[in-house]
Structure formats: structure tokens, C-alpha cells
Amino acid sequence: xxxxxxxxxxxxxxxxxxxVPINPPFVGMYVCGPTLYSDVHIGNCRxxxxxxxIYRYLVHAGYKVRYVRNITDVGHLEDEVAGAGEDRIGKxxxxxxxxxxxxxxxxxxxxxxxxxxxxxxxxSIEPTASGHIPEQIEMTQKIMEKGFAYEKDGNIYFDVEKFxxxxxxxxxxxxxxxxxxxxxxxxxxxxxxxxRLDFALWKKAKPEHIMRWNSxxxxxxxxxxxxxxxxxxxxxxxxxxIHGGGMDLIPTHHTNEIAQSVGCCGVVxxxxxxxxxxxxxxxxxxxxxxxxxxLPVELFTGMKLAADSxxxxxxxxxxxxxxxxxxxxxxxxxxRFFILxxxxxxxxxxxxxxxxxxxxxxxxxxxAVNTLEKLKPSEKSSADIKSLHAKCYAAMNDDFNSPILxxxxxxGVKIINSIHAGTAIVxxxxxxxxxxxxxxxxxxxxxxxxxxxxxNNDELANNLMNLVLEIRNEAKSKKDFSTSDKIRDGLAKAKxxxxxxxxxxTWEIEN
RNA sequence: GGUCGGGUGGCCGAGCGGCUAGGCAGAGCUCUGCAAAAGCUCCUACAGCGGUUCAAAUCCGCUCCCGACCUCCA
Numbered sequence: 001x002x003x004x005x006x007x008x009x010x011x012x013x014x015x016x017x018x019x020v021p022i023n024p025p026f027v028g029m030y031v032c033g034p035t036l037y038s039d040v041h042i043g044n045c046r047x048x049x050x051x052x053x054i055y056r057y058l059v060h061a062g063y064k065v066r067y068v069r070n071i072t073d074v075g076h077l078e079d080e081v082a083g084a085g086e087d088r089i090g091k092x093x094x095x096x097x098x099x100x101x102x103x104x105x106x107x108x109x110x111x112x113x114x115x116x117x118x119x120x121x122x123x124s125i126e127p128t129a130s131g132h133i134p135e136q137i138e139m140t141q142k143i144m145e146k147g148f149a150y151e152k153d154g155n156i157y158f159d160v161e162k163f164x165x166x167x168x169x170x171x172x173x174x175x176x177x178x179x180x181x182x183x184x185x186x187x188x189x190x191x192x193x194x195x196r197l198d199f200a201l202w203k204k205a206k207p208e209h210i211m212r213w214n215s216x217x218x219x220x221x222x223x224x225x226x227x228x229x230x231x232x233x234x235x236x237x238x239x240x241x242i243h244g245g246g247m248d249l250i251p252t253h254h255t256n257e258i259a260q261s262v263g264c265c266g267v268v269x270x271x272x273x274x275x276x277x278x279x280x281x282x283x284x285x286x287x288x289x290x291x292x293x294x295l296p297v298e299l300f301t302g303m304k305l306a307a308d309s310x311x312x313x314x315x316x317x318x319x320x321x322x323x324x325x326x327x328x329x330x331x332x333x334x335x336r337f338f339i340l341x342x343x344x345x346x347x348x349x350x351x352x353x354x355x356x357x358x359x360x361x362x363x364x365x366x367x368a369v370n371t372l373e374k375l376k377p378s379e380k381s382s383a384d385i386k387s388l389h390a391k392c393y394a395a396m397n398d399d400f401n402s403p404i405l406x407x408x409x410x411x412g413v414k415i416i417n418s419i420h421a422g423t424a425i426v427x428x429x430x431x432x433x434x435x436x437x438x439x440x441x442x443x444x445x446x447x448x449x450x451x452x453x454x455x456n457n458d459e460l461a462n463n464l465m466n467l468v469l470e471i472r473n474e475a476k477s478k479k480d481f482s483t484s485d486k487i488r489d490g491l492a493k494a495k496x497x498x499x500x501x502x503x504x505x506t507w508e509i510e511n
Numbered sequence: 512g513g514u515c516g517g518g519u520g521g522c523c524g525a526g527c528g529g530c531u532a533g534g535c536a537g538a539g540c541u542c543u544g545c546a547a548a549a550g551c552u553c554c555u556a557c558a559g560c561g562g563u564u565c566a567a568a569u570c571c572g573c574u575c576c577c578g579a580c581c582u583c584c585a
Contacts, residue, residue, distance in 0.1 A: 031585095032585075033585090034585080035583085035584080035585095037583095040585090041585090043584090043585060044584090044585045045585085046585070047585040048585080050585090088583085170514095173514080173515080173580080173581095174514075174515070175513085175514055175515085175580090175581080176514090179513060179514065179581090180513085180514090180581070182513080224583080245585065246584080246585030247516090247579080247580090247585080248579075248580070248584060248585065249584085249585070250515095250580080251514085251515090251580055251581065252580085252581085252582085252583090253583095253584095275585095276585070277516090277579090277585095278578090278579070278585075279585085280578080280579095283577065283578065284578075285578075285579065285584090286585095287583095287584055287585090288583085288584060289582090289583075289584065290584095338523090341523075341524065341525095341533085341534070342523085342524065342525090343524085343525075346517090346524080346525090347516090347517080347578075347579085348523095348524090349523085351522085351523080353522055353523075353535080353536090354522070354523045354524085354535085355523095356535075357522070357523060357524095357534060357535035357536080358523080358534075358535080359535095360534080360535060360536095361533090361534045361535065362534095364534085365534095367548080367549095371549090401525080403524065403525050403532090403533075403534095404525060404526085404532075404533080406525095406533065406534075407524095407525070407532050407533035407534080408532090408533085409533090410532095410533055410534065411532090411533080414550085417548090417549055417550070418549085418550065420549075420550095421542085421549055421550050422550095423549095423550060423551085424550095476544080479544070481544060481545070484544090484545095485544095485545075485546085488545095488546075488547090497547070497548095498546095498547080499546090499547055499548050499549095500543075500546085500547075500548085501547095501548075501549090506548095
């Protein structure tokens with residue numbers, strides 16, 4: 001396998017660049033993972049699906065990827081402004097009388113289950129912030145030694161204005177620091193910080209704050225951005241290839257990550273910054289603060305999570321009633337397909353209509369994948385399979401353009417169906433390539449998988465269906481169509497659909 | 512208010528100077544006892560107004576709408 005030449009859109013330069021890893025064929029990729037103070041919503045899932053696509057393609061393209069995706073579990077401040085000094089995880093722990101780590105464990109379990117259901121591959125390393133407190137303290141110390149941070153009553157703040165005198169603080173967001181400082185918006189509780197853009201590296205814990213660790217500056221907990229800098233550096237080095245996350249992280253989280261790393265080590269931490277766009281609902285970003293989020297389990301079932309459900313983990317959630325947003329349940333692979341039909345840098349608006357279109361499209365694609373296995377080769381080909389194969393790579397090489405890839409695969413679907421219908425032919429060699437193309441791209445790269453219950457593994461069902469279909473075919477051959485239609489209608493009521501073809505009758509269970 | 516990104520056919524979504532994706536829906540035809548599936552054909556759009564160019568959905572300017580970020584958020 002030759003390594004593909006990939007172009008990646010780099011937020012740093014605002015254009016597509018040739019992807020050249022620091023130490024080929026090795027690639028270091030860090031993606032900001034979930035903050036486990038609540039359940040992941042489907043908007044979060046979009047980001048993880050996008051990076052799963054990128055990870056899968058890099059691996060498929062021949063790279064040896066170390067993919068690090070963190071879990072933030074130290075409890076970021078919920079309401080520093082009002083002086084509450086209580087983190088979200090700690091707050092829930094008190095209210096529900098649970099240990100903080102008990103809550104983390106539950107959300108982590110649910111998160112991993114949802115990832116698995118969506119066929120998102122686990123990263124190479126999934127480090128937790130709470131497991132890397134010493135690294136974060138050490139990094140904070142280094143930043144202080146370099147003079148880019150100051151202490152104030154047990155809190156350590158990063159000095160953005162000082163940093164910006166020798167560095168371009170807004171290099172990622174494209175904002176200049178004067179504009180940001182001039183921002184008329186006023187925030188309360190800023191008196192501790194020297195500058196309004198300064199951010200905490202370490203926070204002193206109030207007595208009621210449950211998640212706490214010892215540090216050179218007293219009992220406290222790490223700031224909101226330091227864990228990603230510390231953990232990426234630990235596992236990928238001071239400078240690594242790709243750093244990703246949702247684009248809402250650009251102006252603050254990632255901007256501060258760069259400042260921390262540069263402030264600590266004097267080198268830029270990341271070569272390619274990759275950002276995914278948001279999932280919207282009626283044109284509005286799905287977010288917790290807007291309250292327009294829905295959960296994967298609700299989408300997969302079309303049901304509403306019960307108010308007293310102890311968890312939103314799909315396998316354990318308690319559901320009640322139809323979800324007002326969904327006309328029906330949408331399967332995980334339908335959702336994945338829906339997301340992959342849009343480029344990762346575009347916003348994607350959720351709607352029943354769009355989801356149902358994806359459902360049909362996904363089914364058509366998977367039917368063709370199955371048909372492909374039954375095709376017989378001919379002497380030569382009437383379609384250009386090599387070109388199709390090349391176009392699939394070209395699409396992915398162009399900034400992981402999955403919608404274009406799918407468009408090409410659907411061209412392939414037409415070819416497959418035409419061959420099956422006898423209006424096109426393929427050579428043996430081309431058929432092998434066509435099969436490889438579909439297997440590689442549909443399963444390995446796009447990460448789609450068959451969801452239909454393959455009836456073959458249920459001997460009882462198979463035997464029964466064979467008998468029923470045999471009776472129906474006998475009736476048909478006697479032109480006893482009322483009997484044959486009665487069988488078909490009866491099966492349809494039992495959610496079993498059948499299709500007559502030249503090779504015989506096939507059946508499947510509708511989802 | 513500042514910064515950034517958008518407005519594409521009935522819907523979803525690519526493209527980002529010439530070759531006018533793809534999916535879904537709709538119409539007709541073929542196949543079929545009828546369905547379903549599949550094949551063929553049709554429906555040909557780029558917010559508005561100017562400009563640059565032999566050529567613009569694609570570049571430039573203005574206008575109108577929408578969104579994101581500036582405060583935790585994928």
C-alpha cells in the first residue's frame with residue numbers, strides 16, 4: 001500500500017495544506033474528548049465520528065497513528081463568576097450524594113457505549129485529566145518559571161498580555177489581542193486576574209469543592225485548558241502532527257492550549273489544527289446551555305428518556321413516551337451515514353426529513369454491498385472500475401471529503417445494480433477491485449456496518465421461511481395469486497419483506 | 512458592538528473561474544401476475560444588485576438574511 005498524499009485544511013493557515021507528518025509513517029493525533037459532567041449528546045458524537053473517519057483513513061492510507069483522545073473528569077468551574085467556586089461534577093456529587101468518581105464512571109461508561117454503538121473506534125490512548133495531575137502541576141510550574149504565569153491567593157493565572165508581547169496569542173482564532181481586550185463586554189469576578197484574558201492554570205479549592213489535589217500552591221484543582229496541553233505533550237511530544245476538536249474550542253480552549261505549550265516549551269505544539277463544525281437544530285447550534293440537546297439513546301429509539309432514568313446509557317436507560325422531535329427511531333448506522341454525508345467542516349442541520357433520506361440511501365448502499373458479493377465476472381468491463389477506485393482515494397485525500405466519497409460509491413452502486421440486472425459487465429480483475437473498493441471504503445474508512453439481522457444465523461427462522469416461501473412459490477406457479485399475496489401481506493404485517501427475483505425469493509426483517 | 516463563517520434545485524448536501532456531484536422526494540417507461548427491488552429517462556439550482564473576465568454558483572464591491580465565537584460547550 002502506497003501512502004496517500006492527503007491535503008488537510010489547517011485552521012492555523014485557513015487553507016488546505018499537504019499533510020507531511022513529522023516522523024512518517026508515524027502520526028500523532030490528539031482530539032479533545034468529552035467532559036464527563038453529563039451525557040454526550042448527538043452533537044458531540046458528530047465530532048467523534050468525524051475524527052473517527054480521519055483516524056480510519058489515515059490508518060487505511062498507511063500511516064501508523066497514535067490517536068489520543070482525553071477524558072476530562074476533574075470538574076471545570078461552573079460558576080466562577082458568581083464566586084460559587086463549585087465545579088459541575090462536585091455539585092452533582094453533593095446533590096445526589098454520590099462520589100465524584102462514581103458519576104464520572106457512569107458517564108464514561110455511557111460515553112464508551114455510545115461510541116461503540118456508532119462504530120467509533122477506540123483511540124490508542126484515552127487519558128483522564130484526573131490521572132495526570134502531577135503532569136499538569138509540573139507544566140504549570142514550568143510556565144511560571146518562564147514568567148508567563150503568576151500566583152494570586154493560591155490561584156495560578158496565565159499572563160496573556162505578557163505572553164502576547166512576544167507571541168501572537170490570537171494566531172489560531174485570527175483575532176488580534178487589542179480587539180479582544182477592547183471588548184466592551186464586562187465580566188464580574190475578574191479582580192483577581194491582572195488581565196481580562198488571563199486564565200487559570202490552577203485553582204484553589206474552596207472548602208466545599210470535592211475534587212481536590214495537593215499542589216505547591218495549596219489544595220486545588222487544575223485549570224480548564226492545562227490537561228490537554230499536559231497530556232498531549234506526554235503522549236505525543238512537544239510538537240505533534242494533528243490536534244482536533246469542535247470549532248467552538250478555537251477561540252478559547254485551543255488558543256490557550258497553544259499559549260500554554262509555547263509558554264512552557266517555547267515551541268509551537270501542533271502542525272495541523274483540524275476543527276469540525278457544529279450540528280444544528282433548526283439552524284441553531286445544539287448545546288447544553290441552549291437546552292436543545294437530545295441524546296443518542298433518544299434518537300436510536302425515538303423515545304424520550306424518562307425523567308427518573310438513572311442513566312442515559314443506551315443499554316440501561318429508562319425510556320417513556322415518544323420523543324416529540326422524532327417521527328421515528330433512527331438506527332445508529334443511519335445516523336452515522338447521515339453525518340458522513342456532510343463534510344466535517346460544514347454545519348449539519350438535523351431534521352427528520354434529512355434523516356429519513358439518509359436511511360433510504362444507507363439501505364440502498366448496503367443492498368448494493370450485498371449484491372456485489374453475488375456478481376459474476378465477464379470477459380471484459382463496460383464500466384471504468386479503476387477510475388472509480390482512484391476517485392474514492394482522491395475524495396478522501398481532499399480533506400477527508402466523505403460526501404464526495406459517498407457520491408462516487410453511489411456511482412458504484414449503479415454499476416453494481418446494472419451488472420446484476422444484466423445491463424453492464426465486469427471483468428474478473430475489475431470485479432475483485434470493485435469488491436475491494438467497497439469493502440475498504442464502506443467498512444474500513446467510513447466505518448459503516450450491516451445492521452440488518454442476517455437471518456442466516458437463525459436456523460429456525462430460516463427453515464420456517466424456506467417452507468413459507470416454497471408454499472408461496474407453488475401457489476404462484478399455479479397462478480393462485482390470492483394465496484401468494486396473502487402470504488406476502490401476512491409476512492409484511494410481521495415486518496418481514498420479501499423480494500422476488502430471477503434467482504428466487506429473498507426475505508429480510510424490516511427494522 | 513467586535514471577529515469569523517454561511518446563504519445552492521421540493522428537501523438534504525458537494526463543488527469554489529469553463530466540463531454544470533450524489534442522496535431523498537416527484538413524473539414517465541422497462542422488468543414483474545401484482546408488489547418490492549433494480550435499470551433507463553425527465554425535473555438543471557446557485558440570496559439580491561453591480562463589477563472583473565472570452566467565461567462566475569465559484570473572484571471583487573455593496574445590500575439583505577442566517578449562524579458561530581467573544582462566558583462552560585464538540
